[in-house]
Amino acid sequence: MDNILSEEAAKVAPKILGWKLIRYHDGARLVGRIVETEAYDQSDAASHSYRGVTPRTKVMFGPSGFAYVYFTYGMHYCFNVVTGQEGHGSAVLIRALEPLEGIDSMEANRGRTDQAQLTNGPAKLCQALKINRDFNGHNLSKKPLVIAPGVPIDKAAIVRTTRIGISKDSHRLWRFYIKDNHFVSKL
DNA sequence: CGGCAGATACGCT
DNA sequence: GCGTATCTGCCGT
Numbered sequence: 001m002d003n004i005l006s007e008e009a010a011k012v013a014p015k016i017l018g019w020k021l022i023r024y025h026d027g028a029r030l031v032g033r034i035v036e037t038e039a040y041d042q043s044d045a046a047s048h049s050y051r052g053v054t055p056r057t058k059v060m061f062g063p064s065g066f067a068y069v070y071f072t073y074g075m076h077y078c079f080n081v082v083t084g085q086e087g088h089g090s091a092v093l094i095r096a097l098e099p100l101e102g103i104d105s106m107e108a109n110r111g112r113t114d115q116a117q118l119t120n121g122p123a124k125l126c127q128a129l130k131i132n133r134d135f136n137g138h139n140l141s142k143k144p145l146v147i148a149p150g151v152p153i154d155k156a157a158i159v160r161t162t163r164i165g166i167s168k169d170s171h172r173l174w175r176f177y178i179k180d181n182h183f184v185s186k187l
Numbered sequence: 188c189g190g191c192a193g194a195t196a197c198g199c200t
Numbered sequence: 201g202c203g204t205a206t207c208t209g210c211c212g213t
Contacts, residue, residue, distance in 0.1 A: 038205070046205070047205085054198075054199080070205080071196070071198095072197085072204055073196080073204060074196040074197075074204090075194070075195060075196075075207085076206050076207070078205060080205090121207070122205070122206075123206050123207065127207095163205070164205075165204085167203090167204090
């Protein structure tokens, strides 16, 4: 899997659809299947790494397979998987999960029970899995937060579109999601 | 159900 | 200061 994550973000993003994110918390195991991703690269003005290394962005320039978690809009966390070679600033934003295990805990963490709204957005899934800034720089091959390969998604079942919520370089087709999946954040 | 405003901290100019 | 890789509730249709 390290081979895959060390590729460029735009290649990694579709490949990790179907992979699992596993969170161990309070004796529970919370598992979600990755159903929506976006690529960000230092060559792209929409990326935090575009301006180079800063205290915030330095993990994006580190080795692949680590977590880049940032805080935004004064109240939300977003979770990324660092990709590419060390020294190159890139990552894949995980935008949505399909809840598989520990759904009760996710509901408690989110403070709501409608399953379709549990993890269908980058900040929502962080809330559901209790991912916060403490996970910035965390090695994703270790508990309590692990990313694991799953069943690869057939290319014909992957939709490629523009990214959400950005104003620069918004023409790039760097958002990927599993076609017809019920837990994608937005069509 | 679609559109919009408000919440609210922080990194960077 | 300003803009933000967002979410929610509230409004009108």
